[in-house]
Amino acid sequence: MGATDYNGLVDDTFNELAKQTEHHEFKLSPKEIGRVTSVSAGVVKVSGLPNAGYEELLKFPGDLYGIAFNIDEDEIGAILLGEDSDLNTGDLVERTNRVMDVPVGKALLGRVIGPLGQAMDEKGAISYEKRLPIERSATPIMDRAGVSMPLQTGIKVIDALIPIGRGQRELILGDRQTGKTAIALDTIVNQKDKDVICVYCAIGQRASSIAKVIADLKENGAMGYTIVMVTEGNNSPGLQYIAPYAATSIAEYFMEMGKDVLIVYDDLTNHARAYRELSLLLKRPPGREAFPGDIFYIHSRLLERSTHLSEELGGGSLTALPIIETEAQNISAYIPTNLISITDGQIYLSPKQFELGILPAVEVGKSVSRVGGKAQLPAYRAITGDLKLGFSQFEELETFARFGSHLDEETKKVIEHGKRIREVLKQNELEPLSVAEQIGVLLALTQGLFDTIPIADMHEAEKAVIKNIDALPESVQKSFYSNDVVDETGRESILAAAKRALSAFQAEG
Secondary structure, X not given: OOHHHHHHHHHHHHHHHHHHHHOOOOOOOOOOEEEEEEEEOOEEEEEOOOOOOXXXXXXXXXXXXXXXXXXXXXXXXXXXXOOOOOOOOOOEEEEEEEEOEEEEOHHHOOOEEOOOOOEOOOOOOOOOOEEEEOOOOOOOHHHEOOOOOEOOOOOHHHHHHOOOEOOOEOEEEEOOOOOHHHHHHHHHHOOOOOOEEEEEEEXXXXXXXXXXXXXXXXXXXXXXXXXXXXXXXXXXXHHHHXXXXXXXXXHHHHHOOOOEEEEEEEOHHHHHHHHHHHHHHOOOOEOHHHOEOOHHHHHHHHHOOOOEEOHHHOOOEEEEEEEEEOOOOOOOOHHHHHHHHHOOEEEEEOHHHHHOOOOOOEOHHHOEEOOHHHHOOHHHHHHHHHHHHHHHXXXXXXXXXOOOOOOOHHHHHHHHHHHXXXXXXXXXXXXXXXXXXXXXXXXXXXXXXXXXOOHHHHHHHHHHHHHHHHOOOXXXXXXXXXXXXXXXXXXXXXXXXHHHHHHHHHHHO
């Protein structure tokens, strides 16, 4: 190319640029920038953002974000979603003009993520379909349907006596180390092949505890339909505060697709403590037990998002199992009473039963389901009435029997039957039972077939009954899931199978 051609090309280029820019309007986009005025543990004060809104996401140096929480006349109190070690007074702060959101989509299944949507499982970056705000309005009453289908936990004592329905909020509470997380994990594991998506939200847990939960889920093949959201105890209180809301938005995405979803909050005690810490640092007035006055509201607006949608909206459901920790069995403390009043029932775990080796340590007398009975399968309803009555009579009589007073034959019979009920209601961790297996064992129990079996042989006898129930024709097993009570033929076949299984143990006895 000659010099003349080259010069001509350059001239043409500049002429074209001049033509284009002649009619182009350069628009100014204003940017609000403020400055950090003070930094404390997980909370910062910011000045110079006069138009920032409540709960707006703010961007700090080093890819650190915060949420505007206190909007005062001269400054903003923001909670940080990360560590504040590199943040200094005088650092610049930008508005983002959006609220905190979280990625959602089917690609999250089987992943371990943080509240900001970041991957925490070394499987690469998170792919997602869209982002949803973590704070969303609860479904209006008119768009909800009644709780009509059971959510089987696979745990006999719960499915039989404290049933949970899809769309219900059932509180799990008890002292430390009484097996609260174990019940939630059993329920997640039992959803295998039941087309239920599970979300497990760990709030301020120890890293070792979270690692064990993930290992148990993988070992039992539950990670394929489960999303695990993690915040550890050493994470900032801001991350612990937003975690359950972010997890609920992910769960709602699947619910709005018409899916049945189970979400576990483990646990809301740590959530309440994180919010108390943030509130006190932001100089909000403390109330009972130093918690702020709106502590009830933060949990009620979270749990109110769990529901069963009407058929017009797809018929999906979101079932919540919030976990709460009590101190010295005090269920009348501030946070436990708040959550008992928000939820549709509670499963109370007794440390006394845990120490005696009665696992799961569910105390039937203090546990209740205010909705699940209507969603319970008719096959259960036909046999659980006698079971609960027999167990209640036994617990009362057992106390008097300890005094060594002379007991008549009828009382002895009730006590012996009650002991068998207690043995049958025991269950090993991560060994959920199917509906057919539970119905078979419970029917044999209520009919007194276990009453002649020595207590020492009860565990093996129950295993034998379960084995025989599994061998029943598929048509009989499927009848347990129907909306009709088990017919006489099915009932007789169950009892015949149980008698065959127990004959060997009775001979030994």
